[in-house]
Amino acid sequence: MARSTSHFFDEVLGERAGVKKELANIHDLAWDVVDKELLSMCKLRVAMILGCDKEVASARQYLDPSKAEAIMQWASSNIFTDEEKSCLRFTEEFIIDVSSIPDASAVAVREHLGEEGFVTFVNALLVVEQRIRLLLVWSKLVGNTDT
Amino acid sequence: MRTQRVESSSFNALFREALSRWQEEVVQLDLVDPVTTEMVRLRCAEHHDCHT
Numbered sequence: 001m002a003r004s005t006s007h008f009f010d011e012v013l014g015e016r017a018g019v020k021k022e023l024a025n026i027h028d029l030a031w032d033v034v035d036k037e038l039l040s041m042c043k044l045r046v047a048m049i050l051g052c053d054k055e056v057a058s059a060r061q062y063l064d065p066s067k068a069e070a071i072m073q074w075a076s077s078n079i080f081t082d083e084e085k086s087c088l089r090f091t092e093e094f095i096i097d098v099s100s101i102p103d104a105s106a107v108a109v110r111e112h113l114g115e116e117g118f119v120t121f122v123n124a125l126l127v128v129e130q131r132i133r134l135l136l137v138w139s140k141l142v143g144n145t146d147t
Numbered sequence: 148m149r150t151q152r153v154e155s156s157s158f159n160a161l162f163r164e165a166l167s168r169w170q171e172e173v174v175q176l177d178l179v180d181p182v183t184t185e186m187v188r189l190r191c192a193e194h195h196d197c198h199t
Contacts, residue, residue: 019176022169029162099194119158123166 005054005135012138027131030124036062038121041084042091043128044071049095052132083112087121094125 006024013020031039044059048071060068070077074088086108093101110118138144156163174184192198 016176018172019169022165022172026162026165026169029159029165033159033162099196116158120162123158123162127166 005058005131008135008138008144012142023131026127030127033120034124037064038084038087039124039128041067041071042087042125043132044068045074045088045091046095046125046129047132048072049092050129050132050136052136055132055135086112090122091125094122095129 006027009023010020013023040059040062044056044063047053047055047059067079070079071088074080074085080088086105090101090105090109093105106118109121113121179187
């Protein structure tokens, strides 16, 4: 049976209890403060771009299967709402080059989520991205092929 | 030169505090030497346009 990402992180962090606890805490809170379907959709796109099959599978299980299947064509698909499209656009730009996100992309997300919602979303996205990157890097370092 | 678009601290307090605690725990790790840690921190801050 494949280990969960949380279990894998616990093993890698070992005796570093403080980091382990806070890493788990920010992950849990990220999913509490942002709409789970929206964040799952963005997580799926992050995992696809970074090539993390394990987290692709994890994100898919909380999504409408038709949206999960169509996610690579979100820009031209009519099954995604304008809010979802704005967040997916921002997510892709965030992952590919965080220093070059156009103002228009940020403004679009802010228009849908509000100012506080926008800042919360960006921080949750950071947590999701960081977790997937850590999983990929740590897996290579310890020889885990379950990613 | 980019301008700050929104106030970066204006979001869920519990989440904000948890992120701060996470960062505090990370910077206390000592397996990487201080000079390398600071170089990486500065590079990341510049890339993320973070002035803190």
